[in-house]
Amino acid sequence: MRVLVVDDHPTFRQALRTALELVDEIEIAGEAGGGVDACREAEQVAPDVVLMDLSMPDLSGFDAMQRIHERDPDLPVVILTANADPDVEAEARRAGASGFVAKGTRLDDIVIVLHEAAEETG
Numbered sequence: 001m002r003v004l005v006v007d008d009h010p011t012f013r014q015a016l017r018t019a020l021e022l023v024d025e026i027e028i029a030g031e032a033g034g035g036v037d038a039c040r041e042a043e044q045v046a047p048d049v050v051l052m053d054l055s056m057p058d059l060s061g062f063d064a065m066q067r068i069h070e071r072d073p074d075l076p077v078v079i080l081t082a083n084a085d086p087d088v089e090a091e092a093r094r095a096g097a098s099g100f101v102a103k104g105t106r107l108d109d110i111v112i113v114l115h116e117a118a119e120e121t122g
Contacts, residue, residue: 001025002027002049003027003028003048003051004031005028006056006064007033007056008056010033017031029047030045035061036058036064038050042068042072043071049076049098050076051078051110054079062095065079065096077098077117080101080102099113
């Protein structure tokens with residue numbers, strides 16, 4: 001499964017990338033530091049799943065997800081956020097998110113959510 005990792009904090013993004021690279025069935029398709037770059041990367045690297053932060057300075061995860069889905073409605077986007085409020089999750093799912101995980105979630109659980117998101121469209 002090819003994953004595009006999107007987060008505006010370089011240290012967190014690198015740590016997440018490094019952790020995901022340890023999982024045999026995951027390949028990092030690319031990474032982006034903001035919503036605008038996420039849209040461009042999603043088109044260029046053709047990932048199977050996008051794992052994206054919700055709160056970014058240039059373009060929110062919601063707005064980036066909407067732009068990505070305008071080009072590719074079937075590309076699953078999993079929202080990764082520090083704000084694990086149930087209302088935020090409900091809003092993310094209404095906006096088209098295929099999954100929702102809180103930062104701090106165990107790697108094994110993130111991988112499960114990524115697989116579930118990919119299988120929805122696969």
